Amino acid sequence: MFFKKAWALGIDEPRKFFHCLKVGVALMVVSLFYYMRPLYDGVGGSAIWAVMTVVVVFEYTVGGTLYKCLNRICATFLAGFLALGIHWIASQSGHRFEPYIMGISLFILASATTFSRFIPVVKARFDYGCTIFILTYSLVSVSGYRVDHLLNVAHERLSTIIIGTCLCIITSMLIFPVWAGVELHLLIPRNMDKLATSLDCCVADYFGHDDEESKEGLKGYKCVLNSKASEESMANFARWEPAHGQFNFCHPWKNYLNIGASSRSCAYCIETLTSCLDSKNQVEKSIKNHLDSACMNLSTSSSNVIRELATSVYTMTRSSKIDIAIQDMKNAVIVLQNDLKSLPDLLIQTQYDKEKKEADSSEIIVMPLMEVIPVVSFASLLIETASRIELNLVKAVEELAESAEFKQPEDEIKANHNKTTETIVPNEENTIALQRV
Amino acid sequence: MFFKKAWALGIDEPRKFFHCLKVGVALMVVSLFYYMRPLYDGVGGSAIWAVMTVVVVFEYTVGGTLYKCLNRICATFLAGFLALGIHWIASQSGHRFEPYIMGISLFILASATTFSRFIPVVKARFDYGCTIFILTYSLVSVSGYRVDHLLNVAHERLSTIIIGTCLCIITSMLIFPVWAGVELHLLIPRNMDKLATSLDCCVADYFGHDDEESKEGLKGYKCVLNSKASEESMANFARWEPAHGQFNFCHPWKNYLNIGASSRSCAYCIETLTSCLDSKNQVEKSIKNHLDSACMNLSTSSSNVIRELATSVYTMTRSSKIDIAIQDMKNAVIVLQNDLKSLPDLLIQTQYDKEKKEADSSEIIVMPLMEVIPVVSFASLLIETASRIELNLVKAVEELAESAEFKQPEDEIKANHNKTTETIVPNEENTIALQRV
Numbered sequence: 001m002f003f004k005k006a007w008a009l010g011i012d013e014p015r016k017f018f019h020c021l022k023v024g025v026a027l028m029v030v031s032l033f034y035y036m037r038p039l040y041d042g043v044g045g046s047a048i049w050a051v052m053t054v055v056v057v058f059e060y061t062v063g064g065t066l067y068k069c070l071n072r073i074c075a076t077f078l079a080g081f082l083a084l085g086i087h088w089i090a091s092q093s094g095h096r097f098e099p100y101i102m103g104i105s106l107f108i109l110a111s112a113t114t115f116s117r118f119i120p121v122v123k124a125r126f127d128y129g130c131t132i133f134i135l136t137y138s139l140v141s142v143s144g145y146r147v148d149h150l151l152n153v154a155h156e157r158l159s160t161i162i163i164g165t166c167l168c169i170i171t172s173m174l175i176f177p178v179w180a181g182v183e184l185h186l187l188i189p190r191n192m193d194k195l196a197t198s199l200d201c202c203v204a205d206y207f208g209h210d211d212e213e214s215k216e217g218l219k220g221y222k223c224v225l226n227s228k229a230s231e232e233s234m235a236n237f238a239r240w241e242p243a244h245g246q247f248n249f250c251h252p253w254k255n256y257l258n259i260g261a262s263s264r265s266c267a268y269c270i271e272t273l274t275s276c277l278d279s280k281n282q283v284e285k286s287i288k289n290h291l292d293s294a295c296m297n298l299s300t301s302s303s304n305v306i307r308e309l310a311t312s313v314y315t316m317t318r319s320s321k322i323d324i325a326i327q328d329m330k331n332a333v334i335v336l337q338n339d340l341k342s343l344p345d346l347l348i349q350t351q352y353d354k355e356k357k358e359a360d361s362s363e364i365i366v367m368p369l370m371e372v373i374p375v376v377s378f379a380s381l382l383i384e385t386a387s388r389i390e391l392n393l394v395k396a397v398e399e400l401a402e403s404a405e406f407k408q409p410e411d412e413i414k415a416n417h418n419k420t421t422e423t424i425v426p427n428e429e430n431t432i433a434l435q436r437v
Numbered sequence: 438m439f440f441k442k443a444w445a446l447g448i449d450e451p452r453k454f455f456h457c458l459k460v461g462v463a464l465m466v467v468s469l470f471y472y473m474r475p476l477y478d479g480v481g482g483s484a485i486w487a488v489m490t491v492v493v494v495f496e497y498t499v500g501g502t503l504y505k506c507l508n509r510i511c512a513t514f515l516a517g518f519l520a521l522g523i524h525w526i527a528s529q530s531g532h533r534f535e536p537y538i539m540g541i542s543l544f545i546l547a548s549a550t551t552f553s554r555f556i557p558v559v560k561a562r563f564d565y566g567c568t569i570f571i572l573t574y575s576l577v578s579v580s581g582y583r584v585d586h587l588l589n590v591a592h593e594r595l596s597t598i599i600i601g602t603c604l605c606i607i608t609s610m611l612i613f614p615v616w617a618g619v620e621l622h623l624l625i626p627r628n629m630d631k632l633a634t635s636l637d638c639c640v641a642d643y644f645g646h647d648d649e650e651s652k653e654g655l656k657g658y659k660c661v662l663n664s665k666a667s668e669e670s671m672a673n674f675a676r677w678e679p680a681h682g683q684f685n686f687c688h689p690w691k692n693y694l695n696i697g698a699s700s701r702s703c704a705y706c707i708e709t710l711t712s713c714l715d716s717k718n719q720v721e722k723s724i725k726n727h728l729d730s731a732c733m734n735l736s737t738s739s740s741n742v743i744r745e746l747a748t749s750v751y752t753m754t755r756s757s758k759i760d761i762a763i764q765d766m767k768n769a770v771i772v773l774q775n776d777l778k779s780l781p782d783l784l785i786q787t788q789y790d791k792e793k794k795e796a797d798s799s800e801i802i803v804m805p806l807m808e809v810i811p812v813v814s815f816a817s818l819l820i821e822t823a824s825r826i827e828l829n830l831v832k833a834v835e836e837l838a839e840s841a842e843f844k845q846p847e848d849e850i851k852a853n854h855n856k857t858t859e860t861i862v863p864n865e866e867n868t869i870a871l872q873r874v
Contacts (some may be wrong), residue, residue, distance in 0.1 A: 002556075009555055016555050024548040027571070028540055031579050035536045051579055055547075055572040099472045103465055110492075111461040118446055118453050119439075134464070135492040142468050142488055225705075229666045271702070272709045275821055340810060373777060377817040380810055384712055 016060070018176045023058050026171045030054045030164060046156040053164025058172065062244075063180035063237030065172040069165035070240065071129030076161055079136035080154040082109075087141060087150065102141045110134050124236050180237035181247050185313075187234065188256050191227055191263055192310035192393075194220030195270065196303035199385065202273050203299035206378060207292045218274065224267040231260045246316055255400035259313065262392035266306075269385040276378045283375045287343070291375055294339040295382060298332040302386045305329050309397045317407045326390060333386050336379055343372060453497070455613045460495050463608045467491045467601060483593040490601025495609065499681075500617030500674030502609040506602035507677065508566035513598055516573035517591040519546075524578060524587065539578045547571050561673050617674035618684050622750075624671065625693050628664055628700055629747035629830075631657030632707065633740035636822065639710050640736035643815060644729045655711065661704040668697045683753055692837035696750065699829035703743075706822040713815045720812045724780070728816055731776040735769040739823045742766050746834045754844045763827060770823050773816055780809060 010017045033047040057068040090101040113130045116122045122130070140154055172178075198221040201214035235253040243249050305325045312319040319325075400406075447454045470484040494505040527538040550567045553559045559567070577591055609615075635658040638651035672690040680686050742762045749756040756762075837843075 005556060006552060010552070013555075017552070020548040020551040023551045023571075024544040027547050027575055028544050031540060031543065031575070035540070035579075048576060048580065051575050052572060055568060055575060103468060103472070106468065107461040107465050110464050111457040114457040114460045115443060115447070115454070118450075119442060131492065134460075135489060138464055138468070138488050138492060139485060142472075143485065226665070228663070265708075268705045268708045269712075271705045272818070272821065275706075275825070373813055373817055376810055377814040380814040381709070384709065388712070 015176060015178055019060050019178065022171050022175050025175070026054050026058055026167055027051070029171075030167055033163075046153075046160050049157055049160035050164040050167075053161050054168055057165060058168050059237075061178050061180035061183065061234070061237050062172050063234075063239070063241045065168050066240040066242075067125075067237055068128050069169055071126060072132050072161060073158075073165055075129040075132035076136045076158055079133045080140055080158060083137050083140035084150065084154060106138055106141055109137055125239075177244075179241055179244055179247075180234045181241050181251060181253065182245065184231065184234040184238055184253065184256050185247070187227065187231065188259050188263075189310035189314040191224045191260070192306050192313070194223050195263055195266055196306040196310070198267075198270050199273075199299050199306070200303045202270060202277065203295055203382065205277055207288060207296060209296070221267040221270045221274075224263050225271065227260065228264065231257060252400060252403040255396065255403055259393070259396040259400060262388075262396040265392050266385055266388050269381060269388055273378065273381050273385065276374060276381070279374045282371070284371055287372055287375055290343060291336070291339055291379055294332070294336040295379060298329070298336050298382055298386060301325065301329040301332045302382075302389055305389055306393065309393060312406070313397060313400065316404065317409050318401055320409045322394075326394065329386055329390065333383055336383065340376065340379060343376075452613060452615055456497050456615065459608050459612050462612070463491050463495060463604055464488070466608075467604055470600075483590075483597050486594055486597035487601040487604075490598050491605055494602060495605050496674075498615050498617035498620065498671070498674050499609050500671075500676070500678045502605050503677040503679075504562075504674055505565050506606055508563060509569050509598060510595075510602055512566040512569035513573045513595055516570045517577055517595060520574050520577035521587065521591060543575055543578055546574055562676075614681075616678055616681055616684075617671045618678050618688060618690065619682065621668065621671040621675055621690065621693050622684070624664065624668065625696050625700075626747035626751040628661045628697070629743050629750070632661050632700055632703055633743040633747070635704075635707050636710075636736050636743070637740045639707060639714065640732055640819065642714055644725060644733060646733070658704040658707045658711075661700050662708065664697065665701065668694060689837065689840040692833065692840055696830070696833040696837060699825075699833040702829050703822055703825050706818060706825055710815065710818050710822065713811060713818070716811045719808070721808055724809055724812055727780060728773070728776050728812055731769070731773040732816060732819055735766070735773050735819055735823060738762065738766040738769040739819075739826055742826055743830065746830060749843070750834060750837065753841065754846050755838055757846045759831075763831065766823055766827065770820055773820065777813065777816060780813075 030050050033050055053072065057065060057072060059065045059068060086105050087102065090098045090105075093101065113134050117127055117130045136157070139157075140150070143150075143153060194217075197217040198219070201210065201217040201220075204210050204214050205218060235257050238247075238251070238253045241247075241249075305322070305328075308319050308322050308325045312322065467487050470487055490509065494502060494509060496502045496505060523542050524539065527535045530538065550571050554564055554567045573594070576594075577587070580587075580590060631654075634654040635656070638647065638654040638657075641647050641651050642655060672694050675688070675690045678684075678686075742759070742765075745756050745759050745762045749759065
């Protein structure tokens with residue numbers, strides 16, 4: 001059972017498998033400091049710190065490794081420096097007071113650093129550094145009372161840590177690197193695609209155009225709802241990464257989080273939409289048929305906008321078709337609203353026919369509004385989803401395009417402008433027609 | 438700026454402040470192993486491991502500390518044992534092959550352990566143990582090649598780690614303990630209360646009964662949406678905690694996660710409800726007034742159910758009023774549905790009046806359905822929220838009550854049964870009446 005799961009994971013994501021081999025390789029290399037005598041004599045007995053550093057610091061993504069490495073080096077340096085300084089002050093005040101001064105300073109610094117870890121910004125960026133700061137300070141200050149060659153201890157620890165971290169950074173960056181930034185850059189459009197598929201499947205399911213495939217696609221929005229934590233940790237790690245591929249050092253990772261949040265706000269709507277699926281059979285067929293084409297059209301054009309935005313984020317290119325797609329979506333909203341407006345006509349018409357037969361009935365005409373309510377609220381949720389796409393998602397992607405300086409697809413526009421405008425629309429209609437059959 | 442934030446945090450949550458002092462105290466105590474000569478001679482130079490253990494293992498909650506302590510001890514023991522065994526096998530095969538055997542075994546074990554960390558269950562419960570396993574194995578196996586008194590190293594490391602972990606466990610459990618289980622037990626009802634307030638405020642805002650307070654309460658559902666990660670980590674830690682207070686060792690913490698998930702599913706609905714607030718002024722006053730009392734009644738009775746459930750979870754007592762509250766909510770749904778049904782009457786009535794004045798108009802009567810749609814979809818979202826409360830939240834709390842064996846409020850029922858049934862209903866009506874004025 002356990003091995004089956006592990007095997008499935010390895011087949012699914014070979015990069016995780018490579019990560020494990022990388023950890024093994026890094027540990028093997030650092031062991032050489034022990035196995036080979038000349039290297040061992042070079043750094044002395046504290047080579048153990050290099051091994052420890054590799055084990056503790058090596059993370060799946062380059063950003064994670066860099067975050068821990070830089071935190072570890074800086075915190076060790078800072079704490080070592082501080083401990084030496086306070087130790088010097090303590091030693092000036094005589095041998096008797098030394099342990100008291102060191103103890104009290106340890107207490108104050110440890111408490112203050114632990115406290116700072118509760119502050120969200122510190123927690124997100126320097127959590128590991130805080131631990132290492134307390135660790136190093138207590139190790140140096142405590143062994144300072146015993147070990148006379150204090151400078152040596154601090155120096156050796158720092159140099160072995162630097163050896164360990166350099167090894168980790170080199171291994172994680174050169175052998176099949178997994179960049180947190182790239183992961184985030186891929187995750188966001190993938191989630192947007194899932195959202196689009198969910199929306200399509202949900203509406204298709206409601207109007208009875210569903211098949212086996214759409215049953216699976218329907219659940220896609222759940223991934224979007226649950227990906228907040230992983231998006232945030234990736235963005236945190238991505239901040240530490242140097243320029244790589246299409247991303248420079250100051251790439252606006254924060255904007256990706258905004259897109260993620262906007263996707264989630266659409267996902268909330270879709271989640272509410274799916275609950276309408278339970279009541280889909282309560283609505284009379286004729287009423288559903290009346291709104292069918294407009295709803296399908298709106299969902300197709302909405303998901304088209306989402307997919308267009310996803311492609312734009314993925315390729316880091318401003319989309320030439322996005323304005324047309326948004327206009328399509330807006331038109332689809334208007335068509336649906338018109339269909340909603342004409343819904344009473346349909347109902348009253350039937351009512352009228354009845355009246356003619358019964359002739360001069362004095363009763364007040366009661367419309368079967370209750371039968372319309374489920375489909376009306378479904379339609380208005382669909383309109384709400386479209387408006388969230390337009391107001392939140394489009395805006396968030398626009399902001400990213402602005403700050404990340406997305407490429408202009410000028411050449412494409414000139415060459416393909418006429419083609420594209422002509423080809424999208426029939427394509428869309430084709431899809432609707434196909435789904436309706 | 439930084440200090441202001443820190444100060445605000447300290448005032449807000451004094452327990453966090455105590456936690457920092459606890460870390461300081463634990464570090465001071467463990468330093469005594471260094472400062473006091475008899476203790477130092479007892480454990481030898483490896484007292485440094487005790488200091489390290491305290492720094493690395495001490496967490497905010499008792500569960501977190503126990504998780505790390507147990508993981509650390511077990512992983513150290515297992516890895517040390519394994520390393521000694523393989524070292525013995527390697528030493529049998531001659532001095533020349535020893536480093537190769539040790540190196541390859543290190544590579545395989547490190548890779549396999551790193552791989553196992555990708556499996557969600559292992560990640561949740563034994564992540565720290567995996568790190569420590571690799572760490573100890575590499576330390577013992579690598580220093581095994583150099584240091585002859587290998588058994589001593591393993592033994593000293595284990596005993597100092599046990600000293601450190603015991604110190605941490607005692608400090609975290611005896612001085613102002615923060616139990617992850619209690620935190621989770623408090624968080625879930627608190628979030629439910631926020632949900633209830635949000636629902637009330639949202640509906641009050643829609644119908645124009647809002648004041649300053651309700652503007653603040655409206656945002657409460659956002660806490661519910663964002664608390665998934667913290668709920669899960671608390672439930673993870675709570676699993677490690679021994680019996681404390683009302684909770685025994687096998688308390689069903691998983692059920693709390695279910696309640697959290699159900700709260701979130703209600704929060705998605707409320708999130709969609711709040712988006713209706715933008716369109717609240719589009720609806721004609723007369724139509725809104727028609728549904729006002731029914732909607733307010735439904736929101737009050739729904740939030741009453743949520744609060745009743747929250748109290749039940751908080752006090753770990755089955756609620757005697759919950760059935761009445763659910764019935765109230767169901768009745769409110771029926772009233773709202775009836776009001777929706779009679780909505781066309783209202784509209785057609787006005788239409789009729791017009792007709793009488795114009796006399797014998799042959800035009801088809803067109804109902805202003807578009808004007809009704811916003812309020813109709815608002816009402817149906819409200820009904821959906823109520824149904825989610827009934828289907829998900831009530832069920833989840835019921836399951837918790839079942840598995841955690843909530844107390845029966847039998848005495849209360851017998852004594853106050855007549856009283857309570859009489860007092861709730863007028864109270865509720867009072868609130869509605871007050872809000873309407």
